Amino acid sequence: MRDPVLTFTSNGIFCPAGGFYIDPWGRVDRALITHGHSDHARPGHARYLCTEAAAPVIRHRLGDIVLETIAYGEQRRIGDALVSFHPAGHVPGSAQIRVEVSGEIAVVSGDYKTTPDGLCEPFEPVRCHSFVSESTFGLPVFRWRPQAEVAAEIDAWWRDCAAQGVTPLLAAYSFGKAQRLMAMLDPSIGPILTHGAVENTNAVLRAQGLALPQTIQVTPDTKIADHRGALVLAPPSALGTPWARRFGAVSGGFASGWMMLRGIRRRRAVDRGFVVSDHADWDGLNEAIRETGAERVYVTHGYTEIFTRWLNTQGYDAQVVRTEFRGEAGEEDTA
DSSP states (O other): OOSSEEOOOOSSSEETTTEEEOOOOOSSSEEEOOSSSSTTTTTTEEEEEETTTTTHHHHHOOOOEEEEEOOOOOOOOTTTTEEEEEOOOSTOOOEEEEEEEEEEEEEEOSSSSSOOOSSSSSOOOOOOOEEEETTTOOOOOOOOOOHHHHHHHHHHHHHHHHHTEEEEEEOOOOOTTTHHHHHOOOOOOEEEEOOHHHHHHHHHHHHHTTTOOOOOOOOOOOOOGTTTEEEEEEEEETTTTTHHTTSEEEEEESSGGGGGGHHHHHHHTSEEEEOOOSSHHHHHHHHHHHTTTTTTEEEEEHHHHHHHHHHHHHEEEEEOOSSSSSGGSSSSSSS
């Protein structure tokens, strides 16, 4: 399958008419970036372009880079391509990138979810001829429950832990997922203590005007006895470490779409798994693709083979495109 707008190369997704790449993994001259997770925003490019809302986190993570910004919906001509960025609903500032060349339109969606979460800009369907889609959760088993139901479940666990004198330690990726959980939960239950990786990202997002509940960063001097009824929010890498053991009796929880699968819950060795994902579920993937009106679909990461076969049975011209994107596993938890 040959696309009239995009070329899939060893460095990443390339637009020949514009001379730019989208979320490249090889070092390139000009990179358009959908969002700040490490498998999409990588160091080493000469020039970057992202949304105004994504820029603070990307600068925080990549340091002193040459970075231009663009507003959602703003059109910009790059070479012979007309480019615009549209909300992807994944994390604050995340975007789908629309590229038009000679009347042909391709949309690279990055990572996305179609249900609003109250934290980031809601997903916006963009009409196109070609759509580049993830399939992180591209199996019918992955169907998310309403956010309010999951929030009530986590709150009940938190209250139960507080009543038993046990500290709930909730693992979640430090950018996006952690902040979404803060906004979901009931802060009247107790204080929210945060790992430094989470709090550093909180500071960046607060500085750009994102309203987040009050949190307390854990330091070497923090004593859990001084914060009765607290919930601790930390990246997954903190589970089972000396950092986590300072809290004494702990009930471990993990918030991820992968918690839908019992085997992964067991391997994570946590007491509770909460199904919360910033990626589209099976219904969301199908809905998003349907609303684009696309004829061609390129599936980049996740359950690529299965989801591509399904799309072909539904009348799409679909194919797998090999990339270095990693879905929810690529949302690094140490920055």
